[in-house]
Amino acid sequence: MGNRGFSWRANVRTWQAVLAAWLAYVLVRLAIQPLLGWEPVGPDDWTRLLEVRAWLDGQGWWDVTQYRMKPPEGFSMHWSRLVDMPLALMTLLFGETVALVMVPLLWLLPALFALRAIMLRLDFSDLAFLFGLVLLPLFPLLPGNFAPFRIDHHAPQAVLALVCAALLLRDSKWSAVACGTCAAAWVVISLEGLPLVAVLAGLYGVRYWFGERTLLPWFLGALAAAAAMLSHTTRGPDPGMGFCDVLLPGHMLVFAAAAVIAAIIPFLPWQDRVQGRVFALAAMGLVCLQLAGSLLGPCATNPMAELNPVLQQWWHGYITEGLPVWKQPVSVALMLVWTVGIIVAGWWTAHRCGLFHQGRALACTLLFLFALAAGGYSLLVMREGTVAQLLAIPFAALLLAEWLPKARAVTSAMPRIVATLAVLGFATPLFASAFAKPLDKHFPAETMQPDVLALIEPGDCGYARLAAVEPGLVFAPLDAGPEILGRTRNTVVAASYHRNQRPMADVISALTGSAADARAIIDTYAPDYVAACAASADVALYRTAAVDNFANALVSGEVPDWLERDETASQGPLHVYRVVR
Structure with a gap:
């Protein structure tokens, strides 16, 4: 047999393809980094660096207080050592600059492997698989969060969310345990992930509703156990210290109670019927909500609900990443809405392309619901758009694989170019956001008023x-x-x-x-x-x-x-x- 040469189709599904995509991204980022500067990007990146420096200089593992802010008592912080660990390890091994450059880039690697797992589970076509590995730069919120010196906690949270999505689609109890463990790490890093972790629990409930294996108790049990372990080992025996912005014992008790109830549910009467399963799951949700209200009290609500009026007027209302879509600049608002539209359109394309056949209907539906929940959450809190855009990549890949070949098949040159650009613009949020950018100055958001x-x-x-x-x-x-x-x-x-x-x-x-x-x-x-x-x-x-x-x-x-x-x-x-x- 003669040499048939390299075939991208034969290799696109392999782990080597993931490494190649990651390496290409790393090389491009390092090539342009001199133009962007070799230093932390914003205040949170500087503060994360301060946390790591203080720890390596001897500050206690459980003590994340910033003592150089308002000395001598310092500033109380709610941050987690889980994010500090890879930075500290890389600093010890290779020095601070290498750590600041490489750790954000390394977070992209598990994200790409999670995308690969999702696409393998849903049996994407070779072309869709290729798009799924290379589309990240066309989602505006993603490149900056996986860039050198971007060392805050947003990238780790988004990666954990994507890994949870990949594990959710698998059918084994060990995948459910791994998903619960990753979800626990997610909420230990930031309590802001709690609504989407609740959605994960609900989706495991959907699996039970449709008669799938009883994975919900395994997910909730791992969530409860890992949350308690990670919280205690990284924050100590009193994790909250009187604040509502971290995972509290009340949260962990609710997780544990939910796990116990979920383990009992399959043994209740009428669980062989859909109606019986739905009633049991609904009753479990009501019980857990009531328990959360009783155990958490005022901490069951938004920890930012009671701010000093001065901070409310001059600070919190101007943190763009924490504001809802209706307070964003036009280009950002359109980007967030467009991402949700990509998820919906990709779901429709998945149905049209036959991904619902051969036992993939439930997995595709679970991914869609989780991505849609993340997209909806991003409309309320803009920074959650990072999670939504990662979860939207598989849907964008489906759209491109379905429509780009059709656009390229147009015989006339000019219509072919227009059709190609239209497909690229429709399937990713980058172009819509870029085209809307000039509108920002004509319809300024509160955070970018002309007088400021x-x-x-x-x-x-x-x-x-x-x-x-x-x-x-x-x-x-x-x-x-x-x-x-x-x-x-x-x-x-x-x-x-x-x-x-x-x-x-x-x-x-x-x-x-x-x-x-x-x-x-x-x-x-x-x-x-x-x-x-x-x-x-x-x-x-x-x-x-x-x-x-x-x-x-x-x-x-x-x-x-x-x-x-x-x-x-x-x-x-x-x-x-x-x-x-």
Whole structure:
């Protein structure tokens, strides 16, 4: 036999194809990284770096307090060591820079393997399989979350969600156990994943409803056991410390109670009938909801429901990633809605292409319902769009595999090009979002009002210049705090972490109020420096509170006599003042 050469169709389903797709993405990201910079992306990435540094420097495993924020007591944090572990390990083995570059890229690898498992289970065509491995860059929220230096907790959460989806489609009890364990890690990292974990439990209930194997008790049992173990080992015997933003013993008791009830249900009367199974599952849900309300009390609701009014007005309402779709810029809103549309259209295509045959109907339906739930959740909390877009990739791959060959088969050149672009635009959210971008300035969201944008000065804040001053306590806007800590030996009064509402509100009140009000607040913290960067969005927002407020005074340089400009650190849009006592 002659040499038939390499065939992508013969290799696209292999694990080597996953590695090749991952390696190609890594090489492209590393090639363009010099253009984007070799440093953490935002405040949360800087703070994650601070967490890892403090731990490696000897801070306790259970203690995630940021002691350089509002020293000496520090800022209480709800973050999990689960996210710190791979960063710390890579730092010890290869150094900090390698860890910051490679850990976000490595999170993509299990995501691609989970996509492969989903596509194998649903028996995708070779072409759809290929699209499923390479489509990630066309989903706007995904490349940035798997990019070097993007070390916050959003990528791990999204990967765990996708792995749970892949395990949900399998029929063995060990897959259910693995799914429950991954779901537990997900909610230990962030309680924000709890609604989708509840959806997972509901989908295992759907499996029981349709007479599938009794996998629900295995999922819930693993969820309860792993949640208790992971919470205790990473947060200690008192995980909540009086806060509602982490997994609490009440949550774990509800998980355990649900597992016990789910194990009993198959032995109840009439479980051989659909009506009996539905009634039992509904009763179980009602019991668990009542139990959650009793055990969790006020913590059963949104932990952000009771915020300081100052924070509600000047902080929380401007965190775009936490806002619903109707408060997003037009391009972002369309991207979120388009992602949901891709899921629905892909589901219709799956039905049309025969994926419901040969025992795949239930698996395809479960994936659709989970992806649709994630898409719906993203319309309420924008950052959940990362999960929704990962889950939408298989549906986009089906759309492209079905319609792109038809578009390419058009004989005339111009209609063929138009049809090809139309299919690509319809099957991914990137182009819709890009085309809608010019509309953002004509229909500005609350977070990007023209009067605020006009006050943002060009230039780089350059907080590293604060390393040149004698180390001290810096009174600075909330978003500046983590970067100042990451680049210098200074401490800061506050940063943007909701458990610590009093100092956060004080910083905002000082910057939005008069110089006299600011002096009264600043004296309570006794900082050595006051800093503000005119190129930052939060400072621009505070300047709109009043023409003669403290933020405007800092930027203009017309400051009261108890402040003295530090010419060493001040440069460009960064203004640094020493507090005269």
